[in-house]
Amino acid sequence: xxxxxxxxxxxxxxxxxxxxxxxxxxxxxxxxxxxxxxxxxxxxxxxxxxxx
Numbered sequence: 001x002x003x004x005x006x007x008x009x010x011x012x013x014x015x016x017x018x019x020x021x022x023x024x025x026x027x028x029x030x031x032x033x034x035x036x037x038x039x040x041x042x043x044x045x046x047x048x049x050x051x052x
Contacts, residue, residue, distance in 0.1 A: 001034050006052040013038055018046025 002008070008031065015024040024045055029038040036050065 002031070002036055002052070004034075008052065011036075011052045012050070014049045014051075015042045015045040016047040016049055017044050021047060 002011070011029075011031070013027040013029045013036075015027050016022065017024055024042060027038055027042065027048060029036055031037070038048070040048065
């Protein structure tokens with residue numbers, strides 16, 4: 001669940017490279033009743049960063 005006081009207009013999800021954590025770019029996501037949903041598996045990604 002996303003924090004109730006989070007500014008959802010600023011919500012971003014970005015993929016980070018495995019090993020180096022270099023930014024690979026934005027990841028599409030959806031919000032449904034406060035739950036964040038995204039598809040993982042971007043080529044080369046090892047982590048995902050969620051910010052708001």
